[in-house]
Amino acid sequence: VRLAVSCLLLLAAFAASAAEQSGFVKVEGARFVLDGKPYRFAGANFWYGAYLGAPDGIGDRERLRAELDQLKAAGIDNLRVLAMSEASGFKRGVSPAIMSEPGKYDEDLLQGLDYLLAEMARRDMKAVLYLNNFWQWSGGMSQYVSWATGEPVFDPDTTGDWNGFMQNSARFYAIAEAQAWYRDAIRTVVGRTNGITGVAYVDDPTVMSWQLANEPRPGSDKDGHPNFPAYREWIHDTAGLIRGLAPKQLVSTGSEGAMGSLRDIDLFVQAHRTPNVDYLTFHLWPSNWSWVDHDDPAARLESGLATSLAYIDEHIDVAGKMGKPIVLSEFGLNRDGGAFSPESGVQARDRFYAAIFDRLLQRMQAGDAIAGSNFWAWGGRGRTTNPDWMWKAGDPFTGDPPQEAQGLFSLFDSDASTLEIVSSHARAVRALAP
Numbered sequence: 136v137r138l139a140v141s142c143l144l145l146l147a148a149f150a151a152s153a154a155e156q157s158g159f160v161k162v163e164g165a166r167f168v169l170d171g172k173p174y175r176f177a178g179a180n181f182w183y184g185a186y187l188g189a190p191d192g193i194g195d196r197e198r199l200r201a202e203l204d205q206l207k208a209a210g211i212d213n214l215r216v217l218a219m220s221e222a223s224g225f226k227r228g229v230s231p232a233i234m235s236e237p238g239k240y241d242e243d244l245l246q247g248l249d250y251l252l253a254e255m256a257r258r259d260m261k262a263v264l265y266l267n268n269f270w271q272w273s274g275g276m277s278q279y280v281s282w283a284t285g286e287p288v289f290d291p292d293t294t295g296d297w298n299g300f301m302q303n304s305a306r307f308y309a310i311a312e313a314q315a316w317y318r319d320a321i322r323t324v325v326g327r328t329n330g331i332t333g334v335a336y337v338d339d340p341t342v343m344s345w346q347l348a349n350e351p352r353p354g355s356d357k358d359g360h361p362n363f364p365a366y367r368e369w370i371h372d373t374a375g376l377i378r379g380l381a382p383k384q385l386v387s388t389g390s391e392g393a394m395g396s397l398r399d400i401d402l403f404v405q406a407h408r409t410p411n412v413d414y415l416t417f418h419l420w421p422s423n424w425s426w427v428d429h430d431d432p433a434a435r436l437e438s439g440l441a442t443s444l445a446y447i448d449e450h451i452d453v454a455g456k457m458g459k460p461i462v463l464s465e466f467g468l469n470r471d472g473g474a475f476s477p478e479s480g481v482q483a484r485d486r487f488y489a490a491i492f493d494r495l496l497q498r499m500q501a502g503d504a505i506a507g508s509n510f511w512a513w514g515g516r517g518r519t520t521n522p523d524w525m526w527k528a529g530d531p532f533t534g535d536p537p538q539e540a541q542g543l544f545s546l547f548d549s550d551a552s553t554l555e556i557v558s559s560h561a562r563a564v565r566a567l568a569p
Protein backbone atom coordinates (compact mmCIF):
# COMPACT_ATOMS: atom_id res chain seq x y z
CA VAL A 136 0.00 0.00 0.00
CA ARG A 137 2.88 2.34 0.88
CA LEU A 138 4.43 1.71 -2.55
CA ALA A 139 1.11 2.43 -4.30
CA VAL A 140 0.68 5.67 -2.34
CA SER A 141 4.24 6.81 -3.14
CA CYS A 142 3.67 6.05 -6.85
CA LEU A 143 0.45 8.04 -6.78
CA LEU A 144 2.17 10.95 -5.04
CA LEU A 145 4.98 10.79 -7.58
CA LEU A 146 2.48 10.79 -10.44
CA ALA A 147 0.63 13.76 -8.91
CA ALA A 148 3.88 15.67 -8.51
CA PHE A 149 4.82 14.90 -12.11
CA ALA A 150 1.40 16.00 -13.34
CA ALA A 151 1.65 19.24 -11.36
CA SER A 152 5.08 20.00 -12.73
CA ALA A 153 3.98 19.08 -16.26
CA ALA A 154 1.08 21.52 -15.90
CA GLU A 155 3.57 24.14 -14.69
CA GLN A 156 5.78 23.45 -17.73
CA SER A 157 2.78 23.50 -20.07
CA GLY A 158 4.06 26.59 -21.85
CA PHE A 159 0.65 28.22 -21.47
CA VAL A 160 0.56 31.67 -19.90
CA LYS A 161 -1.53 31.53 -16.73
CA VAL A 162 -2.87 34.14 -14.32
CA GLU A 163 -1.95 33.93 -10.66
CA GLY A 164 -3.43 36.87 -8.76
CA ALA A 165 -2.46 40.05 -10.53
CA ARG A 166 0.44 38.45 -12.42
CA PHE A 167 1.03 36.25 -15.43
CA VAL A 168 2.97 33.05 -14.82
CA LEU A 169 4.71 30.96 -17.49
CA ASP A 170 6.31 27.63 -16.57
CA GLY A 171 6.34 28.57 -12.90
CA LYS A 172 7.99 32.02 -13.37
CA PRO A 173 6.50 35.53 -13.66
CA TYR A 174 5.76 36.30 -17.34
CA ARG A 175 6.32 39.91 -18.40
CA PHE A 176 6.96 41.07 -21.94
CA ALA A 177 7.76 43.80 -24.46
CA GLY A 178 5.61 43.18 -27.51
CA ALA A 179 4.29 44.67 -30.71
CA ASN A 180 1.08 45.04 -32.64
CA PHE A 181 1.32 43.09 -35.88
CA TRP A 182 -2.29 43.25 -37.06
CA TYR A 183 -1.50 41.83 -40.52
CA GLY A 184 0.62 38.87 -39.36
CA ALA A 185 -1.88 36.28 -40.61
CA TYR A 186 -2.20 38.10 -43.93
CA LEU A 187 1.57 37.87 -44.43
CA GLY A 188 1.36 34.14 -43.65
CA ALA A 189 -1.24 33.46 -46.37
CA PRO A 190 -0.12 31.35 -49.35
CA ASP A 191 1.81 33.51 -51.81
CA GLY A 192 -0.33 35.82 -53.81
CA ILE A 193 -1.85 37.52 -50.77
CA GLY A 194 0.89 36.77 -48.24
CA ASP A 195 4.63 37.17 -48.20
CA ARG A 196 6.00 34.29 -46.20
CA GLU A 197 9.66 35.22 -46.77
CA ARG A 198 8.98 38.70 -45.36
CA LEU A 199 7.09 37.17 -42.42
CA ARG A 200 9.93 34.80 -41.50
CA ALA A 201 12.56 37.54 -41.84
CA GLU A 202 10.58 40.00 -39.71
CA LEU A 203 9.72 37.46 -37.01
CA ASP A 204 13.49 36.84 -36.80
CA GLN A 205 14.11 40.59 -36.54
CA LEU A 206 11.48 41.00 -33.81
CA LYS A 207 12.72 37.98 -31.86
CA ALA A 208 16.31 39.22 -32.07
CA ALA A 209 15.13 42.53 -30.60
CA GLY A 210 13.44 40.66 -27.73
CA ILE A 211 9.97 41.60 -29.03
CA ASP A 212 8.26 38.24 -28.62
CA ASN A 213 4.58 38.94 -27.85
CA LEU A 214 2.55 39.86 -30.93
CA ARG A 215 -1.04 41.13 -31.05
CA VAL A 216 -2.69 39.98 -34.30
CA LEU A 217 -6.02 40.34 -36.13
CA ALA A 218 -7.57 36.85 -36.33
CA MET A 219 -10.90 37.63 -38.03
CA SER A 220 -11.93 40.21 -40.64
CA GLU A 221 -15.22 40.70 -42.50
CA ALA A 222 -15.72 41.51 -46.18
CA SER A 223 -17.22 44.97 -46.28
CA GLY A 224 -18.20 47.86 -48.45
CA PHE A 225 -16.10 50.24 -46.36
CA LYS A 226 -13.96 52.67 -48.33
CA ARG A 227 -11.06 51.93 -45.96
CA GLY A 228 -11.71 48.26 -45.19
CA VAL A 229 -9.03 45.60 -45.67
CA SER A 230 -9.53 43.13 -48.48
CA PRO A 231 -9.66 40.26 -48.91
CA ALA A 232 -11.35 39.38 -45.60
CA ILE A 233 -11.30 36.13 -43.65
CA MET A 234 -15.11 36.07 -43.53
CA SER A 235 -16.52 36.65 -47.02
CA GLU A 236 -20.09 36.48 -45.72
CA PRO A 237 -21.70 35.15 -42.53
CA GLY A 238 -20.60 31.54 -42.09
CA LYS A 239 -18.17 31.53 -45.07
CA TYR A 240 -14.42 31.73 -44.39
CA ASP A 241 -11.41 32.15 -46.66
CA GLU A 242 -9.30 29.03 -46.14
CA ASP A 243 -6.19 30.70 -47.59
CA LEU A 244 -6.31 33.47 -44.99
CA LEU A 245 -6.97 30.94 -42.22
CA GLN A 246 -3.92 29.06 -43.48
CA GLY A 247 -2.12 32.36 -43.07
CA LEU A 248 -2.96 32.24 -39.38
CA ASP A 249 -1.76 28.59 -39.28
CA TYR A 250 1.54 29.64 -40.84
CA LEU A 251 1.99 32.63 -38.54
CA LEU A 252 1.36 30.53 -35.41
CA ALA A 253 3.66 27.76 -36.64
CA GLU A 254 6.47 30.27 -37.28
CA MET A 255 5.86 32.01 -33.95
CA ALA A 256 5.95 28.66 -32.13
CA ARG A 257 9.34 27.91 -33.72
CA ARG A 258 10.61 31.17 -32.24
CA ASP A 259 8.98 30.66 -28.82
CA MET A 260 6.80 33.75 -29.26
CA LYS A 261 3.32 34.40 -27.80
CA ALA A 262 0.25 35.58 -29.73
CA VAL A 263 -2.74 37.64 -28.63
CA LEU A 264 -5.48 37.09 -31.23
CA TYR A 265 -8.48 39.44 -31.59
CA LEU A 266 -11.68 38.15 -33.14
CA ASN A 267 -13.55 41.32 -34.15
CA ASN A 268 -13.11 45.05 -34.49
CA PHE A 269 -15.11 48.03 -33.23
CA TRP A 270 -13.64 50.04 -36.14
CA GLN A 271 -14.25 49.78 -39.88
CA TRP A 272 -10.78 48.86 -41.20
CA SER A 273 -11.40 45.10 -41.00
CA GLY A 274 -15.18 45.20 -41.51
CA GLY A 275 -15.94 44.54 -37.88
CA MET A 276 -19.05 45.13 -35.84
CA SER A 277 -20.57 47.64 -38.22
CA GLN A 278 -20.33 45.13 -41.06
CA TYR A 279 -22.21 42.57 -38.94
CA VAL A 280 -24.87 45.24 -38.32
CA SER A 281 -25.16 45.85 -42.06
CA TRP A 282 -25.49 42.13 -42.77
CA ALA A 283 -28.14 41.72 -40.07
CA THR A 284 -30.24 44.79 -40.91
CA GLY A 285 -29.77 44.97 -44.65
CA GLU A 286 -28.79 48.63 -44.22
CA PRO A 287 -25.79 49.92 -46.18
CA VAL A 288 -22.63 50.16 -44.09
CA PHE A 289 -22.37 53.33 -42.01
CA ASP A 290 -19.03 54.50 -43.45
CA PRO A 291 -17.21 57.14 -41.36
CA ASP A 292 -14.69 57.69 -44.18
CA THR A 293 -17.50 58.98 -46.40
CA THR A 294 -19.79 60.60 -43.80
CA GLY A 295 -17.11 61.92 -41.42
CA ASP A 296 -19.63 61.15 -38.66
CA TRP A 297 -17.56 59.17 -36.15
CA ASN A 298 -20.07 59.51 -33.30
CA GLY A 299 -22.78 58.10 -35.53
CA PHE A 300 -20.42 55.32 -36.61
CA MET A 301 -19.63 54.36 -33.00
CA GLN A 302 -23.30 54.25 -32.09
CA ASN A 303 -23.95 52.12 -35.16
CA SER A 304 -21.15 49.69 -34.26
CA ALA A 305 -22.53 49.38 -30.72
CA ARG A 306 -25.86 48.10 -32.14
CA PHE A 307 -23.90 44.86 -32.71
CA TYR A 308 -24.04 43.89 -29.04
CA ALA A 309 -27.84 43.62 -29.05
CA ILE A 310 -28.54 42.05 -32.45
CA ALA A 311 -29.04 38.30 -31.89
CA GLU A 312 -28.35 37.31 -35.51
CA ALA A 313 -25.08 39.28 -35.55
CA GLN A 314 -24.05 37.59 -32.30
CA ALA A 315 -24.81 34.16 -33.75
CA TRP A 316 -22.61 34.84 -36.78
CA TYR A 317 -19.83 36.24 -34.54
CA ARG A 318 -19.97 33.18 -32.26
CA ASP A 319 -19.73 30.96 -35.33
CA ALA A 320 -16.63 32.89 -36.36
CA ILE A 321 -15.19 32.43 -32.85
CA ARG A 322 -15.82 28.67 -32.95
CA THR A 323 -14.29 28.50 -36.44
CA VAL A 324 -11.02 30.13 -35.39
CA VAL A 325 -10.69 28.97 -31.78
CA GLY A 326 -11.78 25.45 -32.75
CA ARG A 327 -9.32 25.25 -35.66
CA THR A 328 -6.49 22.73 -35.96
CA ASN A 329 -3.30 24.13 -37.43
CA GLY A 330 -2.93 22.61 -40.89
CA ILE A 331 0.86 22.93 -40.70
CA THR A 332 1.64 21.69 -37.17
CA GLY A 333 -1.41 19.47 -36.68
CA VAL A 334 -1.90 21.11 -33.27
CA ALA A 335 -5.37 22.28 -32.27
CA TYR A 336 -5.31 26.04 -31.59
CA VAL A 337 -6.72 25.44 -28.10
CA ASP A 338 -3.79 23.12 -27.35
CA ASP A 339 -1.16 25.51 -28.71
CA PRO A 340 0.72 27.44 -25.98
CA THR A 341 1.75 29.96 -28.66
CA VAL A 342 -1.72 31.45 -28.22
CA MET A 343 -1.53 33.38 -24.95
CA SER A 344 -4.93 35.02 -25.20
CA TRP A 345 -8.13 35.35 -27.22
CA GLN A 346 -9.39 38.91 -27.39
CA LEU A 347 -13.09 39.67 -27.97
CA ALA A 348 -12.35 42.52 -30.37
CA ASN A 349 -10.09 45.43 -31.15
CA GLU A 350 -11.09 48.41 -28.99
CA PRO A 351 -14.72 47.43 -28.25
CA ARG A 352 -16.59 50.50 -26.93
CA PRO A 353 -20.16 50.84 -25.55
CA GLY A 354 -20.79 53.51 -28.23
CA SER A 355 -19.98 57.19 -28.61
CA ASP A 356 -18.96 59.17 -25.51
CA LYS A 357 -21.94 61.47 -26.05
CA ASP A 358 -24.70 58.91 -26.60
CA GLY A 359 -23.30 55.52 -25.53
CA HIS A 360 -24.59 55.19 -21.95
CA PRO A 361 -27.86 53.42 -22.85
CA ASN A 362 -25.80 50.73 -24.63
CA PHE A 363 -23.64 49.99 -21.59
CA PRO A 364 -25.74 47.13 -20.08
CA ALA A 365 -25.75 45.26 -23.41
CA TYR A 366 -22.01 45.91 -23.78
CA ARG A 367 -21.23 44.59 -20.31
CA GLU A 368 -23.40 41.49 -20.87
CA TRP A 369 -21.76 40.91 -24.26
CA ILE A 370 -18.33 40.90 -22.60
CA HIS A 371 -19.45 38.44 -19.91
CA ASP A 372 -21.20 36.07 -22.32
CA THR A 373 -18.60 36.12 -25.10
CA ALA A 374 -15.69 35.74 -22.70
CA GLY A 375 -17.59 32.84 -21.11
CA LEU A 376 -18.01 31.18 -24.50
CA ILE A 377 -14.30 31.45 -25.26
CA ARG A 378 -13.29 30.21 -21.80
CA GLY A 379 -15.41 27.12 -22.43
CA LEU A 380 -13.83 26.55 -25.85
CA ALA A 381 -10.23 27.25 -24.78
CA PRO A 382 -9.79 26.55 -21.05
CA LYS A 383 -5.98 26.43 -21.29
CA GLN A 384 -5.69 29.95 -22.72
CA LEU A 385 -6.57 33.42 -21.45
CA VAL A 386 -9.40 35.78 -22.41
CA SER A 387 -9.24 39.58 -22.62
CA THR A 388 -11.51 42.20 -24.14
CA GLY A 389 -9.18 44.47 -26.19
CA SER A 390 -10.50 47.55 -24.37
CA GLU A 391 -8.69 50.91 -24.42
CA GLY A 392 -9.52 51.45 -20.73
CA ALA A 393 -11.41 54.53 -19.54
CA MET A 394 -11.11 56.31 -22.90
CA GLY A 395 -12.86 53.34 -24.49
CA SER A 396 -15.44 53.15 -21.70
CA LEU A 397 -17.26 56.44 -22.22
CA ARG A 398 -14.28 58.17 -20.52
CA ASP A 399 -15.36 56.63 -17.21
CA ILE A 400 -12.92 54.35 -15.36
CA ASP A 401 -15.77 53.03 -13.17
CA LEU A 402 -17.58 51.77 -16.26
CA PHE A 403 -14.32 50.12 -17.34
CA VAL A 404 -14.17 48.37 -13.96
CA GLN A 405 -17.83 47.31 -14.12
CA ALA A 406 -17.40 45.89 -17.62
CA HIS A 407 -14.31 43.89 -16.62
CA ARG A 408 -15.36 42.52 -13.20
CA THR A 409 -16.65 39.28 -14.73
CA PRO A 410 -14.44 36.29 -13.81
CA ASN A 411 -14.65 35.30 -17.48
CA VAL A 412 -12.10 38.05 -18.27
CA ASP A 413 -8.68 36.92 -17.08
CA TYR A 414 -6.75 40.17 -17.47
CA LEU A 415 -7.25 43.81 -18.38
CA THR A 416 -6.06 45.78 -21.39
CA PHE A 417 -5.75 49.49 -21.98
CA HIS A 418 -4.44 51.62 -24.85
CA LEU A 419 -2.73 55.01 -25.02
CA TRP A 420 -3.34 57.40 -27.93
CA PRO A 421 -2.30 60.97 -26.97
CA SER A 422 -2.64 62.39 -30.51
CA ASN A 423 -5.95 60.61 -31.24
CA TRP A 424 -7.25 61.90 -27.90
CA SER A 425 -5.94 65.45 -28.52
CA TRP A 426 -3.45 65.44 -25.66
CA VAL A 427 -0.72 65.92 -28.32
CA ASP A 428 -0.98 67.42 -31.85
CA HIS A 429 -1.01 64.97 -34.77
CA ASP A 430 0.77 67.47 -37.05
CA ASP A 431 3.42 68.47 -34.51
CA PRO A 432 3.85 65.97 -31.66
CA ALA A 433 6.69 68.05 -30.19
CA ALA A 434 4.47 71.10 -29.59
CA ARG A 435 2.56 69.81 -26.53
CA LEU A 436 4.64 66.69 -25.89
CA GLU A 437 5.53 67.36 -22.25
CA SER A 438 1.96 68.08 -21.14
CA GLY A 439 0.70 65.17 -23.29
CA LEU A 440 3.27 62.92 -21.71
CA ALA A 441 2.22 63.97 -18.19
CA THR A 442 -1.41 63.15 -19.02
CA SER A 443 -0.31 59.85 -20.58
CA LEU A 444 1.71 58.80 -17.54
CA ALA A 445 -1.23 59.64 -15.27
CA TYR A 446 -3.47 57.48 -17.51
CA ILE A 447 -0.99 54.61 -17.17
CA ASP A 448 -0.78 54.91 -13.38
CA GLU A 449 -4.57 55.13 -13.05
CA HIS A 450 -5.09 51.88 -14.96
CA ILE A 451 -2.31 49.97 -13.22
CA ASP A 452 -3.76 51.07 -9.86
CA VAL A 453 -7.25 49.92 -10.88
CA ALA A 454 -5.88 46.55 -12.02
CA GLY A 455 -4.17 46.12 -8.66
CA LYS A 456 -7.44 46.80 -6.85
CA MET A 457 -9.26 44.32 -9.13
CA GLY A 458 -6.52 41.72 -8.63
CA LYS A 459 -6.05 41.19 -12.38
CA PRO A 460 -2.92 41.67 -14.52
CA ILE A 461 -3.07 44.52 -17.03
CA VAL A 462 -1.34 45.04 -20.39
CA LEU A 463 -0.78 48.29 -22.29
CA SER A 464 -1.69 46.56 -25.53
CA GLU A 465 -1.51 49.59 -27.82
CA PHE A 466 0.35 52.89 -27.72
CA GLY A 467 1.87 55.09 -30.41
CA LEU A 468 2.85 58.57 -31.50
CA ASN A 469 3.22 60.41 -34.79
CA ARG A 470 6.50 61.07 -36.59
CA ASP A 471 8.04 64.55 -36.25
CA GLY A 472 6.00 67.26 -37.90
CA GLY A 473 3.20 64.75 -38.49
CA ALA A 474 5.16 63.27 -41.41
CA PHE A 475 4.48 59.78 -42.86
CA SER A 476 7.73 59.15 -44.70
CA PRO A 477 10.03 56.52 -43.16
CA GLU A 478 12.84 59.01 -43.83
CA SER A 479 11.30 61.58 -41.48
CA GLY A 480 12.41 62.16 -37.87
CA VAL A 481 11.02 60.47 -34.76
CA GLN A 482 12.48 62.55 -31.93
CA ALA A 483 9.14 63.15 -30.22
CA ARG A 484 8.18 59.48 -30.66
CA ASP A 485 11.47 58.26 -29.18
CA ARG A 486 11.01 60.56 -26.16
CA PHE A 487 7.45 59.28 -25.75
CA TYR A 488 8.36 55.57 -26.07
CA ALA A 489 11.29 55.95 -23.62
CA ALA A 490 9.16 57.76 -21.03
CA ILE A 491 6.33 55.21 -21.30
CA PHE A 492 8.74 52.28 -20.96
CA ASP A 493 10.44 53.91 -17.96
CA ARG A 494 7.10 54.17 -16.18
CA LEU A 495 6.09 50.61 -17.05
CA LEU A 496 9.42 49.24 -15.82
CA GLN A 497 9.20 51.29 -12.63
CA ARG A 498 5.74 49.85 -11.91
CA MET A 499 6.88 46.31 -12.78
CA GLN A 500 9.84 46.69 -10.43
CA ALA A 501 7.40 47.76 -7.70
CA GLY A 502 5.52 44.47 -8.22
CA ASP A 503 2.42 46.21 -9.60
CA ALA A 504 -0.16 44.61 -11.90
CA ILE A 505 1.40 45.82 -15.20
CA ALA A 506 2.64 42.75 -17.12
CA GLY A 507 3.65 44.06 -20.51
CA SER A 508 3.03 46.26 -23.53
CA ASN A 509 2.59 46.07 -27.32
CA PHE A 510 3.57 49.19 -29.28
CA TRP A 511 1.42 50.15 -32.28
CA ALA A 512 2.70 49.02 -34.63
CA TRP A 513 5.38 47.01 -36.40
CA GLY A 514 5.70 48.20 -40.02
CA GLY A 515 8.80 46.22 -40.95
CA ARG A 516 9.75 46.59 -44.57
CA GLY A 517 6.23 47.64 -45.60
CA ARG A 518 6.22 50.86 -47.62
CA THR A 519 3.69 52.71 -49.77
CA THR A 520 4.42 54.53 -53.03
CA ASN A 521 0.90 55.99 -53.24
CA PRO A 522 0.84 59.79 -53.43
CA ASP A 523 -2.05 59.89 -50.93
CA TRP A 524 -0.16 57.56 -48.53
CA MET A 525 -3.26 55.38 -48.27
CA TRP A 526 -3.33 51.57 -48.57
CA LYS A 527 -5.17 49.87 -51.40
CA ALA A 528 -5.86 46.17 -51.98
CA GLY A 529 -2.72 44.38 -53.11
CA ASP A 530 -0.33 46.89 -51.54
CA PRO A 531 2.29 45.78 -49.01
CA PHE A 532 1.03 45.85 -45.43
CA THR A 533 2.41 48.27 -42.83
CA GLY A 534 1.60 48.78 -39.14
CA ASP A 535 -1.08 51.28 -40.18
CA PRO A 536 -4.34 49.60 -41.18
CA PRO A 537 -6.17 50.74 -44.34
CA GLN A 538 -8.02 53.61 -42.63
CA GLU A 539 -4.83 55.51 -41.87
CA ALA A 540 -1.86 56.90 -43.76
CA GLN A 541 0.84 54.27 -44.24
CA GLY A 542 3.40 55.81 -41.94
CA LEU A 543 1.17 57.49 -39.38
CA PHE A 544 2.23 55.29 -36.46
CA SER A 545 4.22 52.44 -38.07
CA LEU A 546 7.62 51.58 -36.63
CA PHE A 547 9.49 50.65 -39.79
CA ASP A 548 12.54 48.37 -39.95
CA SER A 549 14.56 51.51 -40.76
CA ASP A 550 13.54 53.24 -37.51
CA ALA A 551 16.68 52.04 -35.72
CA SER A 552 16.55 54.54 -32.82
CA THR A 553 13.00 53.58 -31.82
CA LEU A 554 13.66 49.87 -32.31
CA GLU A 555 16.67 50.17 -29.96
CA ILE A 556 14.47 51.86 -27.33
CA VAL A 557 12.01 48.96 -27.52
CA SER A 558 14.80 46.38 -27.50
CA SER A 559 16.46 48.00 -24.51
CA HIS A 560 13.14 47.91 -22.66
CA ALA A 561 12.73 44.24 -23.58
CA ARG A 562 16.14 43.48 -22.09
CA ALA A 563 15.29 45.39 -18.90
CA VAL A 564 11.99 43.51 -18.56
CA ARG A 565 13.74 40.17 -18.97
CA ALA A 566 16.32 41.20 -16.36
CA LEU A 567 13.68 41.89 -13.71
CA ALA A 568 13.94 39.80 -10.58
CA PRO A 569 11.30 37.05 -10.56
Ligand SMILES: O=C1NC[C@H](CO)[C@@H](O)[C@@H]1O
Binds near residue numbers: 423465539
Ligand atom coordinates in the same frame (compact mmCIF):
# COMPACT_ATOMS: atom_id res chain seq x y z
O1 LIG B 1 -6.90 49.86 -32.66
C1 LIG B 1 -6.50 50.94 -33.11
N1 LIG B 1 -6.17 51.94 -32.27
C2 LIG B 1 -5.53 53.15 -32.69
C3 LIG B 1 -4.81 52.92 -33.99
C4 LIG B 1 -4.14 54.20 -34.44
O2 LIG B 1 -5.06 55.24 -34.61
C5 LIG B 1 -5.81 52.42 -35.02
O3 LIG B 1 -5.17 52.20 -36.26
C6 LIG B 1 -6.45 51.11 -34.57
O4 LIG B 1 -7.78 51.04 -35.02
